[in-house]
Amino acid sequence: MKDKEFFKKFREYAFYIILAIGLALVCRSYVFARTDVIGSSMQPTFNDKDVIFMEKISTETGHINRGEVVVFNSHDENEDNYIKRVIGIAGDKIEIKSGEVYLNGKVLTESYLPEEVVTEANSAVAEYVVPEGYIFVLGDNRKNSTDSRIIGPVNLKDVKGHVILRVYPFKNINYFK
The missing domain is CATH 1.20.5 (Single alpha-helices involved in coiled-coils or other helix-helix interfaces)
Known part of the structure; x- marks a missing residue:
């Protein structure tokens, strides 16, 4: 029994x-995934070895907004994942001139950056139109970031998730929209 x-x-x-x-x-x-920040391209927002969580539903539905921080496959030789901020979505015109980023003809207000940050075009091209199915991304550390100024627009299919939470270091726990 x-x-x-x-x-x-x-x-x-x-x-x-x-x-x-x-x-x-x-x-x-x-739905959710944990990842680590590697490198300094998103300073001061994120630092090397920060632990973050991202939600994946918006990437499954293709709904990515300007200003969100996303993680995507870079397709570099190591298949590294990059973390960058979305500046433009399909149809947007991005211009970089006089150290400023212009979105559809207007200076982009980037309150997440220190005032002294200058954005330079990293190639001969300083004007971009974001094609359908793609996003334009920049690192917050504009002087040290491999982003859309170099690699071009990012295919939405390569986006792994949208960052929503930093959990480590504990003193910097923060929620991101």
Whole structure:
């Protein structure tokens, strides 16, 4: 009798454990993911070794907004993931001149940057039109960032997620829209 009860309880617990693992995998694949910031291209917003969480639903639906910070596959030789800020979406015209970023003809207000930051065009091209299905991204550390000024617009299919939370270092825990 005890063996029957034991196996019944065992099957019940096994079911719940498998269900929990399945839900965790679904959440990891389609809802939330943890990643680490590598490098200084997003300073002062993010620093090297910051631990962040990103939501993936907006990338699955293709709904990315200007000003959001996203993680995407760079397709460089190491298949590194880059973290950058979305400056322009499909149809936007981006110009970089006189150290300023212009979005659709107007100077972009970038309150997340220190006042002394100057944005230079990193190539001969200083004017970009964002094609359909792409976004234009810049690192907050404009002097040390491999971003759309160099690699061009980022395909929405390469975006892994939108950063929503920094959890480490603990003194800098912060929520991002």
